[in-house]
Amino acid sequence: MSRVSHGSFTFVGHYRCLDFVNTALVAARSRTDPIPDFEGLVTWLHDAGLIDAVERKVALARWGKGREAQQTYAGALLFRMRLAEIAERLASRRQVPKSGLDAINEQLHSRVTRAKLTRGKNGFVERFETDLTEPRQLIVPLAQSAADLLCNGDLSLVKRCANPSCSLYFYDTSKNHTRRWCSMETCGSRMKMAAYYQRRRLRREGR
Numbered sequence: 001m002s003r004v005s006h007g008s009f010t011f012v013g014h015y016r017c018l019d020f021v022n023t024a025l026v027a028a029r030s031r032t033d034p035i036p037d038f039e040g041l042v043t044w045l046h047d048a049g050l051i052d053a054v055e056r057k058v059a060l061a062r063w064g065k066g067r068e069a070q071q072t073y074a075g076a077l078l079f080r081m082r083l084a085e086i087a088e089r090l091a092s093r094r095q096v097p098k099s100g101l102d103a104i105n106e107q108l109h110s111r112v113t114r115a116k117l118t119r120g121k122n123g124f125v126e127r128f129e130t131d132l133t134e135p136r137q138l139i140v141p142l143a144q145s146a147a148d149l150l151c152n153g154d155l156s157l158v159k160r161c162a163n164p165s166c167s168l169y170f171y172d173t174s175k176n177h178t179r180r181w182c183s184m185e186t187c188g189s190r191m192k193m194a195a196y197y198q199r200r201r202l203r204r205e206g207r
């Protein structure tokens, strides 16, 4: 999967939990967090396909202002840090810390989920329906994404972009599992171009 942009966000991770971690890397790099506040969090969750338009509207109308929104936002940033630790361990082939698993479980327990079987384009799909009664339940789908990655994903395919100034996380879905860049259109072509000029310079200098 290459870089996909919905709205103003970029999704290259394949798993939404990795995309969420990537927003922290972008924040650290550009000093502007793509998720700057509660409203930004709700917008990101919507653009990531984790909540629908109705849920977004309800969340903003019900909790958009006030202390609950601030607490939820702070909780989401803490959870992002836990997920970042997990992603870092996975990408360097090390053991996932217990603190990360505890953080995921804490989120999973805060929302009642019902599995529902539906007919999809390519066969049957199991979907999860949930009640949204508290703002902190908004980030549960991210915990579900992390649980899905840990249970069903091939953990050796969690990688970081080989462009050192990028380093975004992604799940390598390429056929031969040889993907090195977050996306071919940006980092891939930039790094290939740099290698090309490097080779040309060396040739010209007769090395």
Ligand SMILES: [Zn+2]
Pocket: 161, 162, 163, 166, 167, 168, 181, 182, 183, 187
């Ligand atoms: Zn990249």
